[in-house]
Amino acid sequence: MLKTLGKMMLIFALVTPVWGKVVLLTSLNPELNRPPLRSKKWNINEKLEKIFRDQMDNQEIEVIHMANQWQLYQALNDKDVQALLWVSHSSNTSDRTSDALSTASVLDHQFRDVLPLFQTIPSHIQYLGLVGCRSELIINELKSKNKFQSSAETKLFLEEKKVDARKSLKRALKELKQIKLKDEVEAKCIEQEVAQIDFTRTAIESDAASVRIVVGGQVLKVLPKLLKGETQTGTISVVGPIQSKGDLKILIDTGASSHSELDLGKFTFTNDHEAEWKLFAKPDGTPFGIGSQVYHLKTKEQVNEWPFNIETRCN
Numbered sequence: 001m002l003k004t005l006g007k008m009m010l011i012f013a014l015v016t017p018v019w020g021k022v023v024l025l026t027s028l029n030p031e032l033n034r035p036p037l038r039s040k041k042w043n044i045n046e047k048l049e050k051i052f053r054d055q056m057d058n059q060e061i062e063v064i065h066m067a068n069q070w071q072l073y074q075a076l077n078d079k080d081v082q083a084l085l086w087v088s089h090s091s092n093t094s095d096r097t098s099d100a101l102s103t104a105s106v107l108d109h110q111f112r113d114v115l116p117l118f119q120t121i122p123s124h125i126q127y128l129g130l131v132g133c134r135s136e137l138i139i140n141e142l143k144s145k146n147k148f149q150s151s152a153e154t155k156l157f158l159e160e161k162k163v164d165a166r167k168s169l170k171r172a173l174k175e176l177k178q179i180k181l182k183d184e185v186e187a188k189c190i191e192q193e194v195a196q197i198d199f200t201r202t203a204i205e206s207d208a209a210s211v212r213i214v215v216g217g218q219v220l221k222v223l224p225k226l227l228k229g230e231t232q233t234g235t236i237s238v239v240g241p242i243q244s245k246g247d248l249k250i251l252i253d254t255g256a257s258s259h260s261e262l263d264l265g266k267f268t269f270t271n272d273h274e275a276e277w278k279l280f281a282k283p284d285g286t287p288f289g290i291g292s293q294v295y296h297l298k299t300k301e302q303v304n305e306w307p308f309n310i311e312t313r314c315n
Contacts, residue, residue: 019126019181020082021060023075024052025067027088027108028165048087048169055173069114069255070210073222076122082181083127085157085172087165088114090132104138106130112255116212116219118142121150123188123314126181129157129172136160147217151188155179189314193240195248196309197277200268201232208265214251226265237311243304245297250277256291264293273306275299 026045033044045065052063064071067086075084091105091113105113119142121128128150130139136158142148150156157172201208201223208226212219213236220236238248250269254262264287269277277295281287288294297303 019059021062021078021080022056022083022176023062023064023078023081023085024049025072025075025084025086026063026065027067027086027114029066029109033165044165047166051166051169052085052173055170055177066109068108068110068210069112069117069212070222070224072108072114072117073212073219076117076125079122079124081125083129083176084125085129085131085169085176087131087169090134090138104141106132106135106138108255111257113257114255116214116253116255117222119147119149119217119219121154123151123154125150125154127155127157127176127179129169129176131157131159131163131165131168131172133159133162189312191310191312193242193308194311195238195240195242195271195306197236197238197248197250197269197271199234199236199270201226201265203228203230203263203265206263209254209256209262211252211254211264214253215249216247232265240308241304242306242308245299245303248277248297248303250295251292252295253292261290267293267295269295273299273301275301 026048028044028048030043030045034040034042049063049065052061062075064075072086075081086106088109089107091107104115106115106118108114115138118128118130118139137160139148139156139158155175157175159168199213203226205228207228210223210225212222214220215236215238218239220238221234223232223234226232240247242248252264252267254264256262267277267279276298278298279285279287280289280294280296
């Protein structure tokens with residue numbers, strides 16, 4: 001901007017901070033989030049994307065609508081992402097009670113709970129916006145129970161009350177634009193005892209839903225949807241100390257509510273000690289649990305006497 005006063009010329013430069021990739025994930029069903037008397041063409045996701053693109057001009061961005069836990073997991077673990085905004089509904093957060101976390105959830109567009117994925121925020125995520133009703137209550141409850149970890153330099157945008165998604169997103173973006181993000185964040189690294197477990201997952205009878213693998217309350221990996229006849233293989237690393245077989249109990253979870261019947265696929269777990277994990281099921285093999293399954297370690301050995309790997313792990 002140029003302005004001339006007599007013989008003096010003043011130059012004003014409007015500089016917008018430049019960051020790494022900024023990702024917007026929305027998980028709202030347009031049919032269920034249309035205001036009264038609006039045309040059927042009115043789409044909440046299109047409105048949110050327009051707000052985002054207008055504010056993030058000349059910025060590397062990515063927009064994903066109808067996002068699920070697999071896409072959220074990928075975005076959180078993409079080291080090129082410095083700022084992430086998640087827009088969805090939350091559930092059962094109206095009461096400010098000490099046990100609110102037992103029923104609170106962050107729901108995707110299929111009403112599946114993705115809250116466990118927000119328990120550990122990687123250090124490269126310098127700005128996390130949870131654009132949803134009462135997200136502050138949910139994160140505060142996680143913190144009070146020592147179930148939330150993030151870098152001291154990670155800025156959180158949270159909402160205390162019930163909000164309009166469009167207005168909340170505008171507030172989050174306004175705050176983001178005022179923050180100077182660092183080119184690099186120094187990760188904290190520590191040596192930890194780690195037990196490695198290999199797994200194979202097969203979709204035998206039908207397509208298998210996206211699932212997360214959880215041990216000791218920590219999400220170790222999220223797997224995408226698996227088509228019938230396909231197989232996935234991989235390894236999970238369980239951080240010690242490991243004192244008993246219960247420390248190696250494996251939960252397979254879709255995040256779906258108890259009334260949702262989903263095929264999770266058939267899992268096989270193995271390790272270097274030739275241990276066996278068995279599905280918690282009825283005598284006829286029908287798994288207990290709908291939307292989640294549990295695999296128990298079966299071994300006569302004392303697991304605390306197993307030699308475990310020592311790995312340097314960075315957040």
